[in-house]
Amino acid sequence: MTESARWTRVDDGRFQVDLLTADYQRHAFTRHSHSTFAIGVVLCGEEQFHYRGELHRAGVGSLAILEPDEPHDGQAADPNGWAYRVFYPPADLLFEDGPRAHFADPVVHDPRSVHLIRSAHEELTAGADPFAAHSKLAWAMTAVARRHGDGRPAGPVLSPRDAAAARKIAEIRDRLTADLRCAPSLRELAAGVELSPFHLLRVFRDATGFPPHTWLVLERVCRARHLLAAGLTPAQVASGVGFADQAHLTRWFKRVTGVTPAAFRNSVQDPVRPAA
Structure with missing residues (x-):
């Protein structure tokens, strides 16, 4: 097959x-x-x-x-x-x-x-x-x-408590994506939003569906897609977004996108544009 x-x-x-x-x-x-x-x-x-x-x-x-x-x-x-x-x-x-x-x-x-x-x-x-x-x-x-579409708003109306939790999640996301090559420790993340490490893991997973370390890997794949489309090679992208090496990037990239980084790069190099 x-x-x-x-x-x-x-x-x-x-x-x-x-x-x-x-x-x-x-x-x-x-x-x-x-x-x-x-x-x-x-x-x-x-x-x-x-x-x-x-x-x-x-x-x-x-x-x-x-x-x-x-x-x-x-x-x-x-x-x-x-x-x-x-x-x-x-x-x-x-x-x-x-x-x-x-x-x-x-x-x-x-x-x-x-x-x-x-x-x-x-x-x-x-x-x-x-x-x-x-x-x-x-x-x-x-x-x-x-x-x-059923006409209802896409997101729920947040209570003040939920809104405060959402702000903490946004802060954690910002901290994780500030430098994809160097992730902070779990304790550093937790201290930054005044939560215990266990509480951070629970609220982050409840909000995003993923623990912070998995969410970060998926963000690295997302960023890799943009860099590959811009013309960078898989080797350049792997180090640039925080993967250990090109093989590590390839394993995760194919699990998420269904193709290798090289195949994706070759496919999207020339976006289809409307005629002038």
Whole structure:
């Protein structure tokens, strides 16, 4: 059995959107999250993934919609694997003409939305008519938001106590990302926000879905994607974002993105842009 995966980056002058075209049999994504939405269409086979405490399955014709910062994994639901096309749009693109909504169901069955997403994805990755493809992208994103967003705010209203906890989490994140190459100790992090190490671990995991050390590794992968797209080599990126070596970067990068750093770099070097 063979597997294939290719990333494409599109740029319409306002937003950059990554696209994945993949066919997997054995690959399993480690538990991770995205800073963007993930909207995918299954073309054949079936994928399964854990999301918001439940196991979900997406088969042929399904539309999977995962929200930003929501931990999830992904693997084949049967020995035949699955093939799919995925968009990773920022929230500002998905809700460009209205307030951001919440998606209650991660897997929906809507032939019209599936057709719009698949058609836009195919045209953008082909690159034949970027202007038409970008128009289809905008139309598809608006349709998905309107047809499947439930109209409720994406985030809860925080109590003063919750707001104080959120500020502490933001401080911890800022401290971890200040220098990806040199992480502070757990005790240093805890002292900085006036929590015990155990309390910090609990509140951080409750808020993000990950313990701080795993969250930091995923941030390193995210930063590596940007640097690879900018043209840096995997060896340069590995040391620049805090991985022990290139092999360490490659192991984590493939577990999160489904491709090696070199393959990702080659795929996204020239973003698809609309015609002048």
